[in-house]
Amino acid sequence: MNTLVEAGLNTSETLDLPEFEHLAPDTSEALTQNTTDAPDRLVLVSAIDDHDYHALPAVRAKAALTDDGVLYLTEDARSDMLVRSYIASLDRRKALSEGKIVPYHTVYEVPYSEIQRLYTAAADPTATGLAGLRRTAEESYAISMITEAAKEQASDIFIEVYPDSAEIHYRIVGDIERRFSMKPERAKQLIRTMYDSMSEATDPHYDPTRDQSGRIAKRHTSGLGLHQVRVSTGPTDEERPFMALRLHYDLGEPRSLVKLGFSQAQSDAINDVTAHASGIALFSGPTGSGKSTSLANFIGLRQKLDGCRRKVIALEDPPEIPIYGVVQKAVLRKGLGREAEGQAWIAGFETLMRWNPDWIIAGELRLRETMDAALKSALTNHLTWGMLHASSATLVPTRLQEAGIEMGYLSDPEIFRLFANQSLVPQLCPHCSVTFTRGEAGLAQGLVQRIKAHCTAETVRLRNFSGCDHCYRGVLRVRTVCAEVMTTDHALLTKFRNEGAQTMRRFWVRERGGITKAAHMIEKINQGLIDPADAERIVSPLDADAHLWGDST
Ligand SMILES: [Zn+2]
Ligand SMILES: [Zn+2]
Structure with missing residues (x-):
């Protein structure tokens, strides 16, 4: 029921994203397994001119598709006729193959700057460019999570890793909401990415055995109404990784x-x-x-x-x-x-x-x-x-x-x-x-x-x-x-x-x-x-x- 969970087979459901006020009251529904695996090499198929999933330049401003089946969209992408017809063409491909070909299975909503970053990373012809795209995609995933939490006015995001699973929790108007789950390896990767390549911290490298803190670099959170996102991580009992993100919102115009x-x-x-x-x-x-x-x-x-x-x-x-x-x-x-x-x-x-x-x-x-x-x-x-x-x-x-x-x-x-x-x-x-x-x-x-x-x-x-x-x-x-x-x-x-x-x-x-x-x-x-x-x-x-x-x- 939200942008981050696996879309499943019924794509029409994913296209009708819930809006701010239309949040599912039943959290167990939202707590769906996210099965996206992370291959070493990643290709931005929407950027490849002769690829089946190639997107027109006008579409690329608002949408990006990676070959691991993740479709990145800006908030307003679905109201754009060209983007809609691009998504429709992907859905048609899936329908014609009777579901055997799945061009995308997950949709992440990200700011415009993230879409740009993905295309820039993909355009880098060196080997680091490919690794860079992998990392950028991982970052985009993290940013889509922060974007969603900020829309919900969440005050905190918690990433908890258990032996067989991992869960993401938001704190919204004071209450904890179990938002969604993922594989523990994926969550560990997410914590590492957020700390190593997205944060400004005194320790430059994530160490799962130590208590570390920092803040998400400004360039990742601009336009989300956030002044700052503070990151804090450290092992819990049995040395399982844990990450807490504290979302500080802009005050806006001072209120009485x-x-x-x-x-x-x-x-x-x-x-x-x-x-x-x-x-x-x-x-x-x-x-x-x-x-x-x-x-x-x-x-x-x-x-x-x-x-x-x-x-x-x-x-x-x-x-x-x-x-x-x-x-x-x-x-x-x-x-x-x-x-x-x-x-x-x-x-x-x-x-x-x-x-x-x-x-x-x-x-x-x-x-x-x-x-x-x-x-x-x-x-x-x-x-x-x-x-x-x-x-x-x-x-x-x-x-x-x-x-x-x-x-x-x-x-x-x-x-x-x-x-x-x-x-x-x-x-x-x-x-x-x-x-x-x-x-x-x-x-x-x-x-x-x-x-x-x-x-x-x-x-x-x-x-x-x-x-x-x-x-x-x-x-x-x-x-x-x-x-x-x-x-x-x-x-x-x-x-x-x-x-x-x-x-x-x-x-x-x-x-x-x-x-x-x-x-x-x-x-x-x-x-x-x-x-x-x-x-x-x-x-x-x-x-x-x-x-x-x-x-x-
Ligand atoms: Zn009402
Ligand atoms: Zn009400």
């Missing part, structure tokens, strides 16, 4: 926090921080919570609206997504290990300070060194933005305290100005979601009770995992932010210093009217925007705030 899912009040609170010339604001969240995307969009939009009137410099290891109006400096590591990493950040900050920025984006505050550097920059008249791995805004100062930041700094609202925390929940498909009454029977009893107790059941909508033509298993390929944004003040941080994080949280909710992430999540459930089971799994139980209103303390 409200567009991302923050409430207007939360967005206002974050914007209020920009009235100050110094201090720190921290965006936190679990892995995959989209905190870096939120920060990048927020800063990018502010820079755009304000005509880049301030100098904003980010320190990143490594820079991942380009941010509008921001100079992004890479952290340069000299050597491996925790100590070298810390020193690299300190050195990076020293350079950055010499560039005299107004705002600093301190990146992920994972190490004590980065926290110290962020604190130092905040104290020296730079408004500083950073990120932290934490499951709630309240836990941010706790994490900093555990790392050794002095309480004197932590309880100063002129230094620590704001703690934000977020999670990302997939948005329900408005076409196929069902009412609570209709779907109630399929839910766990505890969840039904929590929905009745904490939500307005009549406006709640539930995810329909069968999905429809408009969605991916009942959800859109967009996720919305559920967040809490805590603006600090003297009384609030004094609560933290004297009575701890939980008391501060209770004070924030009761005395400052703070909206917790769970409360924001329930608002969205009540709007029918997100599914309550998804929300509980990703954010927190619906009754997470109950204790905040209890009488203790």
